[in-house]
Amino acid sequence: MSSVLTLLPFLISLILGWMLCDLCLKNVKNRDPYLDVFLAGGIGLGASSFLMFLAVILKNRFDQTAVLILHVLALAVLVFLIYRRKRPPAARTGFDLTRAAGMVTLLIFAWPVWIFAKFYPFGGWDAWAVWNFKAKFILLSGTRWNELFLPELWRSSPHYPLLLPMTNVWLWSFLKTPLQSVPMILGVVFTMLSAGVLMFSLMEGRKRILALAAPVLMLSLPHFLTLATNQYADIVLGYYLLGAAVCLRRWLSLKEDGWGYLAALFLGCLAFTKPEGLISAGILTFSALTLTKTFKNLRKEKHSVGIFLGILVAALLPALLFKFLYSPGNQSFINGLLSAEKPSTFSRLRFILTFYAAEWLSGKWNGFWWLISAGMLLGIRKTFHKQNLLIPLFLLSYLAVITLYYWANTYFEIQWWMKVTLSRLITALVPLSIFWIFSSIIPEDKKQG
Amino acid sequence: MKNLTSFSQFSKADLLFLLIIGCFLTFAIFHLPGRLEQMEKIRQKQAYPFVGLQFSRIKDIVHPFPSRIGYMTDKNLSDNIPGMVFSQAQYVLAPAVLDLNGVHHKYILLDYSDKKLLAKIAERHHLVPLKQTHWGIILAINPEVRDE
Numbered sequence: 001m002s003s004v005l006t007l008l009p010f011l012i013s014l015i016l017g018w019m020l021c022d023l024c025l026k027n028v029k030n031r032d033p034y035l036d037v038f039l040a041g042g043i044g045l046g047a048s049s050f051l052m053f054l055a056v057i058l059k060n061r062f063d064q065t066a067v068l069i070l071h072v073l074a075l076a077v078l079v080f081l082i083y084r085r086k087r088p089p090a091a092r093t094g095f096d097l098t099r100a101a102g103m104v105t106l107l108i109f110a111w112p113v114w115i116f117a118k119f120y121p122f123g124g125w126d127a128w129a130v131w132n133f134k135a136k137f138i139l140l141s142g143t144r145w146n147e148l149f150l151p152e153l154w155r156s157s158p159h160y161p162l163l164l165p166m167t168n169v170w171l172w173s174f175l176k177t178p179l180q181s182v183p184m185i186l187g188v189v190f191t192m193l194s195a196g197v198l199m200f201s202l203m204e205g206r207k208r209i210l211a212l213a214a215p216v217l218m219l220s221l222p223h224f225l226t227l228a229t230n231q232y233a234d235i236v237l238g239y240y241l242l243g244a245a246v247c248l249r250r251w252l253s254l255k256e257d258g259w260g261y262l263a264a265l266f267l268g269c270l271a272f273t274k275p276e277g278l279i280s281a282g283i284l285t286f287s288a289l290t291l292t293k294t295f296k297n298l299r300k301e302k303h304s305v306g307i308f309l310g311i312l313v314a315a316l317l318p319a320l321l322f323k324f325l326y327s328p329g330n331q332s333f334i335n336g337l338l339s340a341e342k343p344s345t346f347s348r349l350r351f352i353l354t355f356y357a358a359e360w361l362s363g364k365w366n367g368f369w370w371l372i373s374a375g376m377l378l379g380i381r382k383t384f385h386k387q388n389l390l391i392p393l394f395l396l397s398y399l400a401v402i403t404l405y406y407w408a409n410t411y412f413e414i415q416w417w418m419k420v421t422l423s424r425l426i427t428a429l430v431p432l433s434i435f436w437i438f439s440s441i442i443p444e445d446k447k448q449g
Numbered sequence: 450m451k452n453l454t455s456f457s458q459f460s461k462a463d464l465l466f467l468l469i470i471g472c473f474l475t476f477a478i479f480h481l482p483g484r485l486e487q488m489e490k491i492r493q494k495q496a497y498p499f500v501g502l503q504f505s506r507i508k509d510i511v512h513p514f515p516s517r518i519g520y521m522t523d524k525n526l527s528d529n530i531p532g533m534v535f536s537q538a539q540y541v542l543a544p545a546v547l548d549l550n551g552v553h554h555k556y557i558l559l560d561y562s563d564k565k566l567l568a569k570i571a572e573r574h575h576l577v578p579l580k581q582t583h584w585g586i587i588l589a590i591n592p593e594v595r596d597e
Contacts, residue, residue: 115485119492122499129536133543141544144516152548155536213470220477222484371473378462441463 005174017044019078025258034099038196042239046269049166050318061143064173098208102199105212109219116225117188123231130156135168136178149328159327163272164233183231191228194239194431201246202438214438223364227427237277238428240270245432248288253387257304264308268315287393336410344407348414352406355418375437382440391436501537503582519557520547555594559587
C-alpha cells in the first residue's frame with residue numbers, strides 16, 4: 001500500500017506536467033512523445049512543488065486536503081484549456097527503433113544510478129542538514145512551519161529556496177510520514193529525467209544513434225553519480241537548467257513559440273531551486289533576449305516575446321514570494337569588497353582560479369572536463385556558432401558570477417568553502433555541457449527535416 | 450557504403466572527437482561494474498552509518514514531544530564529527546528545534562567529552578538523566594520547567 005501511495009503523487013505530477021507541456025507546445029509540429037515525457041516529468045514535479053508551497057502559505061501549515069484541491073483545480077483548468085483549443089497536437093506516431101533503443105539504454109543505466117543512491121540512503125551532509133530537514137519540518141511542524149527561517153537554524157541555510165523540500169513534502173503527502181526512501185527515489189528520478197532530456201533532445205533532427213552516447217557519458221561518471229544521487233538540489237538545478245536551455249535553443253532557432261513558453265516554465269522552476277538557480281534563470285533569460293536580436297524571425301514576433309515574459313513572471317512568483325516574504329537573507333555573507341576586517345584579496349582570487357584548474361585536472365572526474373574542452377576546441381566554429389551561442393554565453397557569464405561571489409563573500413575560509421561546494425556547482429553543469437558539445441558536433445539529419 | 454557517406458558530413462576534427470568519446474566511454478563502461486561491485490561489497494560488510502539514528506528512540510520516550518530541545522556541548526561544532534552529530538540530531542528530532550546551549554528547556558541533550566564538566570552542568574541546572582545513547586549523549590529532563 002505504501003508503494004502505491006509513494007507512486008501516486010509522481011503520477012499526478014506527470015499528468016500535470018504532460019498537460020502543461022501539451023498546452024505550451026500546442027502549435028509545435030512533429031512533437032516527440034519520448035522527449036515530452038522527460039520534460040513533463042520535471043515540469044510536473046516543479047508545478048506540484050509550487051502548488052504545495054501555495055497550499056502551505058494559504059493554510060499556514062501542511063494540509064493534505066488543500067494541496068489535493070489545488071492539484072484537482074489545476075488539472076481541471078488545464079483540461080478546459082486543452083479541450084477548447086482548435087487544433088489537436090500533432091505528435092509523431094509509429095515505432096522508432098533508435099528511440100526505443102534509447103529507452104532501453106536508460107533503463108539499463110538506471111541500475112547503477114540506483115546502486116549509487118542506495119549507497120548513501122540518507123544522502124550527503126546537506127541532505128539531512130538542509131533539504132530533507134526542511135521538508136520534514138514543513139510536513140510535521142503544523143503552524144510552526146515558518147520557524148524554518150529562525151536565525152538559530154542558520155545551519156540549514158534558511159535563505160535557500162524551497163522547490164526541493166516542497167517536492168518532497170508533496171511526495172510524502174499521501175503517506176503523511178517522512179519516508180526516507182522518497183528523497184532517495186527523487187534523486188534517481190531527476191538524474192534519469194536529465195539523461196532522458198539530454199538523449200531525446202539530441203535525437204531531434206540529428207543523427208540519432210550518436211545521441212545515445214550523451215547520457216551514457218553522463219551516467220558512467222562515478223563522481224557525477226555520487227553527487228547527483230546524494231539528495232542535494234544540484235541535480236534538480238542541473239535538470240531545469242538543461243530543460244530551459246533546450247527549450248530556449250529551439251525557440252531561438254525554430255519558428256515555434258511554444259518552446260519559449262515551456263522555457264519560461266523551466267526558468268521559473270530553476271529560480272526556485274537554489275540561489276544559483278535564480279542567478280542562472282536571470283542570465284539565461286537575458287542571454288536569450290539578447291540573442292533574439294540576431295534572429296530575424298523572433299525580432300518580428302514581439303507578441304511571442306511578450307507572452308514569454310508573461311509566463312516567466314508568473315513562473316517566477318514562487319521564487320520571488322519566497323525571496324521577498326520569507327527568506328531571512330543570507331546570514332553567511334560578508335562583503336569583502338567593502339570590509340576592512342575580511343577584505344577580498346588578490347591572493348583569494350588567485351586561489352579561486354587555481355582551484356578551478358585543479359578541479360579541471362582532478363582525476364575524480366575521469367577526464368570528463370578534458371573531453372568537454374577537447375570537444376569545444378575541435379569544433380570551435382560550431383560550438384560558438386550563433387545557433388549554439390546561448391550555452392557558451394551562459395556558461396561564461398555564470399562562471400564569472402560564481403567567481404565574483406567566491407571572491408567577494410569572505411565569510412568562509414576559501415580553501416574549505418571551495419573544497420565542499422565547487423564539485424557540486426560543477427555537477428549541475430554536466431548535463432548542459434554535454435548537450436552543448438553534442439548538439440554542436442552531431443550534424444543535422446536532412447532526412448528528418 | 451551508405452553509412453560511410455553519412456559519416457562524410459563530419460569534419461576530421463569531429464571524427465577525432467567522436468573517437469576520443471568512444472575511447473572514454475569504453476574505459477568508463479568497463480570500469481563501472483567493478484565500482485558497483487565494490488560498493489555492494491562495502492554495504493554487505495557494513496550498513497550505512499547514520500549517527501543521527503541514536504536519537505530516533507527519543508520520540509518514544511518524550512511525551513508530549515516539545516517544540517524546543519536544549520543541546521548542551523563542550524565540543525566545537527565547527528569540527529566535522531560534533532557538527533555532523535548535531536545536524537543529524539536536528540534532522541531526526543524535527544520538528545523540534547534544537548537550541549544550542551539553551552538551558553531553559555524541559556528536555557536537554559548533553560554531549561560532553563569532559564565527564565566532570567557534565568556532572569557540574571547537570572547539578573547546576575538540576576537536570577535528571579533519562580537515557581544515554583550508545584554514543585554517550587545523554588537526554589536529561591529539567592523537572593522545574595513546564596511542558597513547551
